Amino acid sequence: MVAPFEVSFVQRALWAGVLVSLVCALAGTWVVLRGMAFLGDAMSHGMLPGVALASLLGGNPLLGAAASAGLMAAGVSALGRVRGISRDTTIGLLFVGMLSTGVIIVSHSRSFAVDLTGFLFGDVLAVRVTDLVLLAVALAVAGLVSVLGHRSFVALVFDERKAHTLGLRPRLANALLLGLLTLAIVVSFHVVGTLLVFGLLIAPPAAAVLWARRIPSVMAGAAVLGSLATTVGLLVSWHWGTAAGATIAATSVALFFGSVLAAHLHRRVRARPRPAVPDVEREVERAQ
Template identity: 75%
Template sequence: MEWLFAPFGVSFVERALVGGLLVSGICALAGTWVVLRGMAFLGDAMSHGMLPGVAAASLLNGSLFVGALLSAAAMALGVTALSRSPRLSRDTGIGLLFVGMLATGVILVSHSQSFAVDLTGFLFGDVLAVRPRDLAVLAAALCVAAGIAAAGHRGFVALTFDPRKARTLGLRPRLANALLLALLTLAITASFHVVGTLLVFGLLIAPPAAVVLWARGVPTVMAGAALLGALSTFTGLLVSWHLGTAAGATIAATAVALFFLSALGAGLRDRRPRGAPAPAGDPRKEPEYPS
């Protein structure tokens, strides 16, 4: 069993594992709502919308995390503002901001002496270069994300499944939507420097999507997504070590592969004779997400 645990005896791989586990927890908290509310396009747009802030921070020798956070926050505010227009669909506003922010970021990065290296690091990250202070930032981000998820849970549920009831119950759907965008912003900005903006999307979407096919409650989806994210991190790092592949990409690819395995299992489960009653305990028979 030495092949299974030997890689994690190396300090930088051990830090990568801890960082990946923290990212998995953060992404599970935000990704569950992204999947349930059908916000995948917004998540993808926000992950790329951080590029201007990261590029500006790099050129000014500032904090990449702060730059990413400010840029993603600006993206979230822009989406909120444009979504209030009765003449523009939400997807149209997101698409315009997506292209505009990405183009601005590329223009800024093009002034750097190390354009290719900077952009590659932004897109794909370097999970094996996680430092102790990065772990501290991720741990703090996980605590904040858990606080936001707990405080806004009722509002998130009502907003996702019955927005009109949210107003009736006085749950302030606009505030709930703002908190949800803040949670998504935090998850993306805290995670991008570990697995990159393109690959964080895999951990944000794949584990919750895999668990949604089986689970019957929001907390269960979050817990299952965190576990699948952790499994993806461990397996991805192990495969990367033995096969010499890119660690971040291997983690994301593992997460996506687990989703397809889950989808295959769910498809086999749902293949029953036409007219036959659903088996007891079948999570697809009566979803209970609002609980």
């Protein structure tokens, strides 16, 4: 069963998946708690213009993705202050605008199918050592931002007005949170692709939040579940011949539904009334 991990490129894929899981656990916890899944989806697709333009000009797709996602985050932050327009409306319009722009750019590329496939589904088995170094740096940055902004993030998630009253600068905290989400999406799309990144960004924190009561515990549980999904996904992909990135994401989603079922059964068992103790046994207990 573990023979695939003796192969060097599978080992790199495993390390990459674990590092991505850790980064996504830090960012995805706040995404789940604040209900930002649609924003994350829009930002992941908003990277397409940058990736397509970088590929067309022969540049680094990762830098193009970062620039495009940063522009998307800035647009969401700026348009969110416009009165009379809901946040979902601005996100949806930016989503469609960026995605259509990316498709227009990609349509001028001769390698249209290859570039689009790699963008959507990633290639976890093609991870290089330099990619692992980049993921490790991204994890360090995400950890630093999470530690320094923890108090502000908590106040922003649960009561934005109170955060302003306490002087925690919710606008700055929101910008940092968008930056953390952007970082997680940009470093993850090369591994599992934009369509599948939410398998690691959303599913593990959503599964962990059903059991944990503290935010650090949710992050730790999400990191464990994401790493488990990576390991199991790579094994299934190797033995069944399926796409590695898609299998990792599908495993992550399966773990979420398993967690939902287990939590439901746990609540039913706890809510079940206990059988009445016979009078004789009660008397014995009192005597003791």
